[in-house]
Amino acid sequence: MPYPTADASQIAFFAEHGWLVVTDAVDPDDLRDLEDRCDTIVEKRDKMAFDWAWAKGTERDQRDFKILQSSPTMFWPELNEARFRTWSVAFGSALMGRAVEFWYDQLLAKPPQRSAPTYWHQDEAYWGRNLDERGLTCWMPLHDVDEQNGCMHFIDGGHREGVLEHRQPADVQSDLLYCTPDESRMVSCPIRLGSVTFHHGKTPHMTPAINLGLQTEVIRRARRFVGTCGSLAWLAPMLGTDTLAVYSDDHLLTSHLYAARHAYGSIAAARFDVLDLNALEHSELVAHAGRHP
Ligand SMILES: O=C(O)CCC(=O)C(=O)O
Numbered sequence: 001m002p003y004p005t006a007d008a009s010q011i012a013f014f015a016e017h018g019w020l021v022v023t024d025a026v027d028p029d030d031l032r033d034l035e036d037r038c039d040t041i042v043e044k045r046d047k048m049a050f051d052w053a054w055a056k057g058t059e060r061d062q063r064d065f066k067i068l069q070s071s072p073t074m075f076w077p078e079l080n081e082a083r084f085r086t087w088s089v090a091f092g093s094a095l096m097g098r099a100v101e102f103w104y105d106q107l108l109a110k111p112p113q114r115s116a117p118t119y120w121h122q123d124e125a126y127w128g129r130n131l132d133e134r135g136l137t138c139w140m141p142l143h144d145v146d147e148q149n150g151c152m153h154f155i156d157g158g159h160r161e162g163v164l165e166h167r168q169p170a171d172v173q174s175d176l177l178y179c180t181p182d183e184s185r186m187v188s189c190p191i192r193l194g195s196v197t198f199h200h201g202k203t204p205h206m207t208p209a210i211n212l213g214l215q216t217e218v219i220r221r222a223r224r225f226v227g228t229c230g231s232l233a234w235l236a237p238m239l240g241t242d243t244l245a246v247y248s249d250d251h252l253l254t255s256h257l258y259a260a261r262h263a264y265g266s267i268a269a270a271r272f273d274v275l276d277l278n279a280l281e282h283s284e285l286v287a288h289a290g291r292h293p
Helices: 008-017 028-043 077-081 083-096 123-127 212-221 231-239 253-266 282-291
Strands: 019-022 068-070 107-109 118-121 136-139 152-155 186-189 196-200 205-207 224-228 242-247 272-276
Touching: 008 019, 008 083, 019 186, 028 068, 028 083, 028 107, 077 083, 083 136, 083 196, 118 123, 152 196, 212 231, 224 231, 231 242, 231 253, 253 272
Parallel strands: 224 242, 242 272
Antiparallel strands: 019 196, 068 107, 118 205, 136 196, 152 186, 152 205
16 A cells, blocks of 8 residues: 555664665556656756766766756645655654655656766765754655666665765766765665655665666577566567566556556567466476476
8 A cells, every 4th residue: 555654663674774665655646747747857958957967078058967857846846745745754754753844856867878876975965964863865766676777775774874975076067976885785775666765864875877778788689588577677578579577576567567568569579478476386487487488
């Protein structure tokens, strides 16, 4: 059920680790309107967005937008009334153990072929000392995310170690900052559309670049693609590669499968099969994997 109330174990996890994944937090249907507005921003990026990774030596009208940055609510204040917004404020208040208010939203959009990582940083390094121990962020992707397409990474427990020194990358002219935390405690958080992560203002976090160019080329040349129902499995049939997508939890997947099949049908895509792991015994799974053409 979307829009859950934070329970005691989630509150305790957040206090100890400084981050939390909330699965099925928001109803994907409630995100459609937001997605349309974000598409408008991407389309009119020269006027409605900044380039957060604006390279030094590049003129304003030549910006690449490797990390497009904007604020949908600045253009459409009615988003303040959206269910996902009021829910995230209530859930965030429970995690912090004090009432928090919505401050700002931030759209970060990365192009699939040539983007930049959002380097390790702590939000308090941007926010300043007025928000010492007072702020947290709810991060809400508008598509499934994994390590290949920009999912969130955290330094586990890093919120208890103060604000690290932050620097500006030498080749960037926007206000991008980075720090260099101990990556041995890094956790990555692949999540599906509708799930969100929360992080404390002092938790170091990063998202990798989305550089699907190389993966796309490898998949295009492969005889077949076998993978989970993640972003690459949806893409592979459209690259002309027969695909077997395995899954073990069909919650939220039905509409994806319907939309994918519809899209494949309209562009003569390659074969697309799905395999529900829960419906198979182990021996059948081995046999099935061997049988796939
Ligand atoms: O989405 C990203 O690339 C990074 C987001 C981020 O740094 C944040 O939400 O605090």
